[in-house]
Amino acid sequence: xxxxxxxxxxxxxxxxxxxxxxxxxxxxxxxxxxxxxxxxxxxxxxxxxxxxxxxxxxxxxxxxxxxxxxxxxxxxxxxxxxxxxxxxxxxxxxxxxxxxxxxxxxxxxxxxxxxxxxxxxxxxxxxxxxxxxxxxxxxxxxxxxxxxxxxxxxxxxxxxxxxxxxxxxxxxxxxxxxxxxxxxxxxxxxxxxxxxxxxxxxxxxxxxxxxxxxxx
Numbered sequence: 001x002x003x004x005x006x007x008x009x010x011x012x013x014x015x016x017x018x019x020x021x022x023x024x025x026x027x028x029x030x031x032x033x034x035x036x037x038x039x040x041x042x043x044x045x046x047x048x049x050x051x052x053x054x055x056x057x058x059x060x061x062x063x064x065x066x067x068x069x070x071x072x073x074x075x076x077x078x079x080x081x082x083x084x085x086x087x088x089x090x091x092x093x094x095x096x097x098x099x100x101x102x103x104x105x106x107x108x109x110x111x112x113x114x115x116x117x118x119x120x121x122x123x124x125x126x127x128x129x130x131x132x133x134x135x136x137x138x139x140x141x142x143x144x145x146x147x148x149x150x151x152x153x154x155x156x157x158x159x160x161x162x163x164x165x166x167x168x169x170x171x172x173x174x175x176x177x178x179x180x181x182x183x184x185x186x187x188x189x190x191x192x193x194x195x196x197x198x199x200x201x202x203x204x205x206x207x208x209x210x211x212x213x214x215x216x
Contacts, residue, residue, distance in 0.1 A: 004155060014204060016154035019161045019189070021197035022078040028158060028191060033081060036190065039152035040083070043145040047121050049099055051088040051138035052145060053182045055175055056081055065174060070187075071165040079161070080191035084171060085146055086182040087138035091128075096121050135183065142185045153190055163187040 028036070040054050057063055058081055066076040076082045088095075100118050104111040128134055150160045168184040177184070193200050206212075 009155070012154045012157075013151070016150070016160070017199060017202075017204065019075065019079075019159045019191075019193045019197060020199045021194040022075060022080070022159070022161075022189065022191045023194040024078040026080065026192040028080040032156060032158065035156065036081075036149065036153055036158065039149050040145055043148045045141045045144065046137065047099075047125075048103075049091075049095070049121070049125075050141075051091065051134075052142050053086045053177075053180075054145070055084040055086060055177070057084065057175075058082075062174075066166075066171070069167045069170045069174065070163060073163065073165060075161050075163065075189040076187070078191070078194075079189035081189075083149065083188045083190065084175065084184055085142040085186050085188070086172075086177060087135060087142045087185045088181060089135045089138070089183050090181055091125050091134050091138075093122060093126050096126065139185045146186055146188055149188060149190075158190055159193045161189045163189060 037054075037056070043050075045051065057066070057076075060077070063079075063082055064077045066082065067074060070076050096118060099121075100111055100114050103109075103114060103117075123129075124132070125134065128137075146162060150162060153160045164186050166184070166187055169178075171184040171187070172178045175184070
């Protein structure tokens, strides 16, 4: 494995910004998108349960329908790929058992050997312990996926824009997931910045490390 140098990583993170205007003529190539899709699939999650679904939208007509539901921001229509991050709203023993079966399959171990792990997950999540709300927990996991996706995109030179300025319930209705056990949490546009996006050259504003990083 050839690791990215520390200098190259910081360079790409400085290059990244929340794109306000995408070039609709530039599309992410299939092989590049495949890698970004894997960054979603490979995102870590609590217990490894992956309580999410990623809706990848490339159809121009559907993307245009999302603009009015996104505070009229045009990124959904103009980007190459628009990703909607949906989180689980409920979790049952069946979901846990499906995950345990997948672990056993991938790692080549008997399902019975995972009984303790299964019991721990069931005890925590089904039903949720007091004060533990499945949708909130799954939403936090979705944001881990969002961060992983945006960083991965920056590393390979793909632009993104995270979008919380959306109407989640209307997204759910339009995308047909209102009764699916998942709910829209956040979205992210991916593609390539337009040449005249003025924000591409605006200096990135951050507090210095000594203000936001505390070493213990």
